[in-house]
Amino acid sequence: SSGINAEYGGFVFEDLFRQFRTSSCWEAYPESGPVLRELRRRGVGVVVTSDFDEGLISLVKELDMPVEGVVVSYVEGVTKPELLALVQDRYDIEMHVGDSERRDYQGACALQGVTPVLLDRTGKQEGKDGVISDLNGLLKLF
Numbered sequence: 001s002s003g004i005n006a007e008y009g010g011f012v013f014e015d016l017f018r019q020f021r022t023s024s025c026w027e028a029y030p031e032s033g034p035v036l037r038e039l040r041r042r043g044v045g046v047v048v049t050s051d052f053d054e055g056l057i058s059l060v061k062e063l064d065m066p067v068e069g070v071v072v073s074y075v076e077g078v079t080k081p082e083l084l085a086l087v088q089d090r091y092d093i094e095m096h097v098g099d100s101e102r103r104d105y106q107g108a109c110a111l112q113g114v115t116p117v118l119l120d121r122t123g124k125q126e127g128k129d130g131v132i133s134d135l136n137g138l139l140k141l142f
Helices: 006-020 032-041 055-062 082-091 101-109 135-140
Strands: 047-050 069-072 095-098 115-119
Touching: 032 135, 047 055, 047 082, 055 069, 069 082, 082 101, 095 101, 101 115, 115 135
Parallel strands: 047 069, 095 115
Antiparallel strands: none
């Protein structure tokens, strides 16, 4: 036993979960806003695609990320890489950028007409084609 009353533990969990879904618990990478705004200025639309729950939709708004849409697996009922096909149909995407080699990069490779880009902030894939180390790398592609 944890020594915590089950009823009290439930309240603690609910409070923590509610707090977790607010922007005060999240921070965008420093280049995110400037790069997204520059892409928008260049006429490039951005859609956030994630294996997250519906809370991400409001988080993106609270973090003031200039995007055309947010598509999350919890709402759509499928996860990446299948989610990418849904997003391609809905938004006619030309490029997918993600940090998972299997779910994002390989998933995008399977879609006709979609250029995959792997976001590798660790530097382990540095120098490989189709790999960027931060979102600034997107500005070289558009």
